[in-house]
Amino acid sequence: MSPGKFVTFEGIEGVGKSTQVARAAAHLRSRGVEVVVTREPGGTPLAEALRRIVLEPQEEPLDGISELLLMFAARSIHLANLIEPALRRGAWVLCDRFTDATEAYQGGGRGVDVRDVHALERIAQRGRRPDLTLLLDAPVAVAAARARARGPQTDRFETERTEFFERVRAAYLAILAREPGRVHRVDATRGIEAVAQDVAGSLDQLAVRGALADGP
Known part of the structure; x- marks a missing residue:
């Protein structure tokens, strides 16, 4: 059996990742592909418990390094218990955020040293990286307006200031420049259908x- 494919969706709040993950899953399933849809932080019961700690307002401060460690703890659990088993049986895993989000949010947004992100990546992921990353990109002002239209923003990241998201977007674009073979930019200022086609x-x-690599 051929191994599955691991595809991640990235971008700042309001670019429409969740919508496009659902559309992508439907597209693949229409072609007879087994698809597992998941998200980060989270994806399994224990990883979801860590998600709540990271995203929900807490009674005491949670600094960038603490966020980073919690993110990678959740990621290690997620990989071991959901992502890797799915890939081994040949499924395609579509994940709403992965390590690029950690580099962008904790690194770019919080100012955590990117070398620390990469060090934990090596430990937690044991060589696993996405086969493809789709970076849904839009100016912060456009994405923020869309996010506000969804209703009140409640988690610790959604309520950050514009300057924070400018740093996050800049970090995402730096990853794109560094890894253009893996990361594809998708213009998320367009309508849902146009983005879904891309x-x-x-x-x-x-x-x-993948079919060419597997051979006859």
């Missing part, structure tokens, strides 16, 4: 590359 095209290209 996403589907990238997924189809990945499927073709």
Whole structure:
């Protein structure tokens, strides 16, 4: 059996990741692909418990390093208990955020040393990296307006100031410049259908590359 594919969706709040993950899953399933949809932080019961600690307002401060350690603890659990088993049985895993989000939010946003992010990545992920990352990108002002239209912002990241998200977006674009083969930028200022078409095209290209690599 051929191994599955690991696809991650990234971007700041308000770019429409959740919508596009759902559309991508439907696209793949229409082609007979087993799809596992998940998210970070979270994805398993224990990792979801850590998600609540990271995202919900707490009675005491949670600094950038503490966030970083909690993120990678959740990620290690998520990989071991959900992502890796799914990939081994040949499923495609679509994940709403992964380590690029940690580099962007804790590194770019909080100012945590990116070398610390990469060190924990090596420990927690044991070599596992996405086959494809779709970076849904839009200016902060556009994304923020969309996020506000969804209703009150309640988690610790959604309520951050504009300057925080400018740093996060800059960090995402730096990752794109560093790894253009893995990370594909998708213009998220457009409508849902146009974005979904681009996403589907990238997924189809990945499927073709996988088929060629597997051989006859």
